[in-house]
Amino acid sequence: DVKVTQSSRYLVKRTGEKVFLECVQDMDHENMFWYRQDPGLGLRLIYFSYDVKMKEKGDIPEGYSVSREKKERFSLILESASTNQTSMYLCASSKSDRLYGYTFGSGTRLTVV
Amino acid sequence: GQQLNQSPQSMFIQEGEDVSMNCTSSSIFNTWLWYKQDPGEGPVLLIALYKAGELTSNGRLTAQFGITRKDSFLNISASIPSDVGIYFCAGQSLISNFGNEKLTFGTGTRLTIIP
Numbered sequence: 001d002v003k004v005t006q007s008s009r010y011l012v013k014r015t016g017e018k019v020f021l022e023c024v025q026d027m028d029h030e031n032m033f034w035y036r037q038d039p040g041l042g043l044r045l046i047y048f049s050y051d052v053k054m055k056e057k058g059d060i061p062e063g064y065s066v067s068r069e070k071k072e073r074f075s076l077i078l079e080s081a082s083t084n085q086t087s088m089y090l091c092a093s094s095k096s097d098r099l100y101g102y103t104f105g106s107g108t109r110l111t112v113v
Numbered sequence: 114g115q116q117l118n119q120s121p122q123s124m125f126i127q128e129g130e131d132v133s134m135n136c137t138s139s140s141i142f143n144t145w146l147w148y149k150q151d152p153g154e155g156p157v158l159l160i161a162l163y164k165a166g167e168l169t170s171n172g173r174l175t176a177q178f179g180i181t182r183k184d185s186f187l188n189i190s191a192s193i194p195s196d197v198g199i200y201f202c203a204g205q206s207l208i209s210n211f212g213n214e215k216l217t218f219g220t221g222t223r224l225t226i227i228p
Binding site (some may be wrong): 004031033035040041042043044045048058090092101102103104105106107 | 146154155161203220
């Protein structure tokens, strides 16, 4: 069963900590994405990557960075976590083909205290 | 970034009722998609629409790609308890430089079924 796996379902971190959220897909997809989900705001794109070592800013990249050293893995980094980054984070991947939508992971609920 | 207006924001219905929700955009999209998110899970693709005017069904779900390419509709007939969740529309557009595509999501419609 093909899937996108996010390393943690729940995380609690302190303000100022450096936080790593990991995402791995086993579908050989070219594109990978990080979204955050907040009530009433839907899914907002943070960063995306269409190839290894390539990255593009999404709509809300401030306070985040990403790393894609291997095709199957896309990491989201919070350099210095803040309370306004408390959210649900969703990773997704897709083929570079308009016939396919995204496949999402189950999400990581991050709380920054 | 682009924003999709999805309505209604929430719905409270009784089992067996039909459900309608829609999504509008100020931009044209090449593809419209509808996703459902169960509690504690990531969104899962329900229906994909690829041509303006297209009407597609998946069981009790029916979705349409608006003629103007700026809107889409999702209908659920005879709702059942497992329909509970958050429904998202998404428009797919080209990342022009590289031919890849990205999705812009609506704000979601939370569906609750009253016993």
